[in-house]
Amino acid sequence: MKRFAFAVMLVLGTAAAFAQAPKGWKMRVDRSASASDPDAPGPIKFMAMGGGLHFVNPQAAIYWNPANAASGAYTLKGTFTLMKPSGHTNYYGLVFGGSDLDGAQEKYTYFLVAQDGTFLVKKRDGETASDVVKKTSTAAVKKPGGDGKSTNALEVRVAATKIDYVVNGTVVTSTPKADVKTDGIYGIRINHLLEVMVDGFGVSK
Secondary structure (H helix, E strand, O other): OOHHHHHHHHHOOOOHHHHHOOOOOEEEEEOOOOOOOOOOOOOOEEEEEOOEEEEEEOOEEEEEEEEEEEOOOEEEEEEEEEOOOOOOOOEEEEEEEEEOOOOOOOEEEEEEEEOOOEEEEEEEEOOEEEEEEEEEEOOOOOOOOOOOOEEEEEEEEEOOOEEEEEEOOEEEEEEEHHHOOOOEEEEEEEOOOEEEEEEEEEEEO
């Protein structure tokens, strides 16, 4: 079965684990095709918890509410707490400029961080993902502490001609606005083998 066909099945709500998701939210699963980096067994769990959002991801997925769309100049924010490190580097963070997210021609840009203190920016167009900013190390990304947790506040600041990507108040990179699509649906991406809490998610003008 093609990846997008499987994703649509989950979006339509046939996965029991998605029943606790906040009203109106959808998800799309990205199954691993790598034998050396397989998904974990079990269903994805996504629920509201303590005023935020709680994700347990055996498989990678994006999450969105179709009502959540932004255009023009805006700031997208979310504070991400990684509950424990995975066995190797996996990324999580913000999605913006999305369209056709539950279809064959999905498009979105994503700004993600990882437990090894790196970030990246990518854009997806259907089955193809390409780098906007390659994996980069920065002291701004907090790594897991002695309790295994790390908290990183992420922002995407879309201005008239550029986009600033911000971690814990520090602009870690900027790109021309023309390089990616910014008008559209915004959401969250959590890669596989991760458990993450997200607070303060939303857009401001």
